[in-house]
Amino acid sequence: MEAAGIGEMVNNVMCLLTDPDGTPLGSAMYLPQNAGPYQLQQIVNQLLNNEEKLPYAFYISDQELVVPLGTYLEKHKVSVEKVLSIVYQPQAVFRIRPVSRCSATIAGHTEPVLSVAFSPDGQQLASGSGDTTVRLWDLNTQTPLYTCTGHKNWVLCIAWSPDGKYLVSGSMAGELQCWDPQTGKPLGPPLKGHKKWITGIAWEPVHLNAPCRRFVSASKDGDARIWDISLKRCVMCLTGHTLAVTCVKWGGDGMIYTGSQDCIIKVWETSQGKLIRELRGHGHWVNSLALSTEYVLRTGAFDHTSKQYSSPEEMKKAALARYNTMKGNAPERLVSGSDDFTMFLWEPFVSKHPKTRLTGHQQLVNHVCFSPDGQWLASASFDKSVKLWNGITGKFVAAFRGHVGAVYQISWSADSRLLLSGSKDSTLKVASGGKDRMLKLWMG
Structure with missing residues (x-):
C-alpha cells in the first residue's frame, strides 16, 4: 500500500475487491468516493482481463452497493481510515422480461397437471398428468407436439436428460418410462423395479458422461435406483433408508444425494453404488434438496446463445466449462428443507457436518x-x-x-x-x- 497525499486520502477510500469466496482481486487500491457500481464494474473487468465486458454486482457487508462509495460511507457511518472490503459477484449477461400477463393457456390434459419440465434448450415443455399421459409442447408456437401414452397411473414426475435427447417419466404405479422427444414414442418397455410410487428423478450430468445414459429414481418404497437407458434396466439399487425417499439429486462431482422421511440424507458414489457418508441433523422428514449448481447441471451445454453442438464430445466439453465457471473454486453446496421447520446448508463433498443451520x-x-x-x-x-x-x-x-x-x-x-x-x-x-x-x- 503506497503512501498518499492528504488530499488523496480525503477524497478517496482504500478498497479491497474480493470474490464471494474471499479471494482478493489484486491488492488494495484507492478509489474516488464518487465511484459507484458502474466504475467498479469497469475496474473488475480490467483486472480480470475479460475480453467481453461482463456485468457484476457489488456488496459491502452483505448489502448491495447501489450508490457511490461516498454516499454509502456517509449513510452507514463507515470510517475511511480502514480498508473497505467490496465483494464482486458476476451477474447474468441476459435479462428475463418481467411477468405482466399470461402468454398462453395450453389445453389438452383431461386431469390435473402434476409435473412440468422445460427442455434443456428451452424449446419444449413436457407435462405429466393424472390422466396418465405425458404431453410435449412447442414453446415457440405454444402448441402441442405429442401425447405420450403408456402409463397406467398418474404421472408424478418427469425429467429431461441434460443433452435433450431423452425424457423420463415416473408414475404412481412405480414404473418409469423413457421417451424420444423428437417422436413422442416410448423407447422400450416400462422400467420396473420400484414397489411404490416414484418421488423423484435426476439425470447424470452430461459433463460427466456424454451422451447421457444413466439416471436415478427415488421412490416411496425407500430405495433409489440407477438405470441405464441403453441397457434398459436397473444397474444399481441404493438401499439403506428405512422410510420413503422423498427427493434425489445427482451432483456435478458425480455423487448422488437422497433425502428421506427417516430424517437422513445419504451420499452415494455412482460407480458401484456405495454409501459414502450420511448427513444427519434434521429432526423430521427431509422434504426437499437443492444443489447450488443445479441450473447448469439441468441445462448442460445449452445457454442463452442457443448454440448447437455437432458431437457428444463437444457438448461434454462445453458443459464442463459451464459447470466449472459456475462452481468456481468453491465446493458444490447442498441445501435440505425439512418438516422440522429448518434447513441445513452443506458442502457434502467436503464434510458430513452442516455449514450452517437456517431457521x-x-x-x-x-x-x-x-x-x-x-x-x-x-x-x-x-x-x-x-x-x-x-x-x-x-x-x-x-x-x-x-x-x-x-x-x-x-x-x-x-x-x-x-x-x-x-x-x-x-x-x-x-x-x-x-x-x-x-x-x-x-x-x-
Whole structure:
C-alpha cells in the first residue's frame, strides 16, 4: 500500500475487491468516493482481463452497493481510515422480461397437471398428468407436439436428460418410462423395479458422461435406483433408508444425494453404488434438496446463445466449462428443507457436518431452490411465506408474505432476478429485486 497525499486520502477510500469466496482481486487500491457500481464494474473487468465486458454486482457487508462509495460511507457511518472490503459477484449477461400477463393457456390434459419440465434448450415443455399421459409442447408456437401414452397411473414426475435427447417419466404405479422427444414414442418397455410410487428423478450430468445414459429414481418404497437407458434396466439399487425417499439429486462431482422421511440424507458414489457418508441433523422428514449448481447441471451445454453442438464430445466439453465457471473454486453446496421447520446448508463433498443451520420458518419447509447463479437460496413453507437467503453463507436476507395459503413450490428465472411461488391459495406470485432496492410483486 503506497503512501498518499492528504488530499488523496480525503477524497478517496482504500478498497479491497474480493470474490464471494474471499479471494482478493489484486491488492488494495484507492478509489474516488464518487465511484459507484458502474466504475467498479469497469475496474473488475480490467483486472480480470475479460475480453467481453461482463456485468457484476457489488456488496459491502452483505448489502448491495447501489450508490457511490461516498454516499454509502456517509449513510452507514463507515470510517475511511480502514480498508473497505467490496465483494464482486458476476451477474447474468441476459435479462428475463418481467411477468405482466399470461402468454398462453395450453389445453389438452383431461386431469390435473402434476409435473412440468422445460427442455434443456428451452424449446419444449413436457407435462405429466393424472390422466396418465405425458404431453410435449412447442414453446415457440405454444402448441402441442405429442401425447405420450403408456402409463397406467398418474404421472408424478418427469425429467429431461441434460443433452435433450431423452425424457423420463415416473408414475404412481412405480414404473418409469423413457421417451424420444423428437417422436413422442416410448423407447422400450416400462422400467420396473420400484414397489411404490416414484418421488423423484435426476439425470447424470452430461459433463460427466456424454451422451447421457444413466439416471436415478427415488421412490416411496425407500430405495433409489440407477438405470441405464441403453441397457434398459436397473444397474444399481441404493438401499439403506428405512422410510420413503422423498427427493434425489445427482451432483456435478458425480455423487448422488437422497433425502428421506427417516430424517437422513445419504451420499452415494455412482460407480458401484456405495454409501459414502450420511448427513444427519434434521429432526423430521427431509422434504426437499437443492444443489447450488443445479441450473447448469439441468441445462448442460445449452445457454442463452442457443448454440448447437455437432458431437457428444463437444457438448461434454462445453458443459464442463459451464459447470466449472459456475462452481468456481468453491465446493458444490447442498441445501435440505425439512418438516422440522429448518434447513441445513452443506458442502457434502467436503464434510458430513452442516455449514450452517437456517431457521425462521414457523411451519414445515416444503421446497428449497438455489438461484441459477448459486448466489441466492429460496425456501417455501406451509407458514405461507417464502424466505430468501444468501446462497453462500446461508444468512437470512428477506421474507415474502404475499400468500394467504401454504406455499408449495418456488422457481427462479434463468437470470436469477425473478422468483415465482405457487400456493394453496390458487395464486402464483413473482417477486423481483432491483437496484432501487424495491421488491415488486406480479400476480399470476
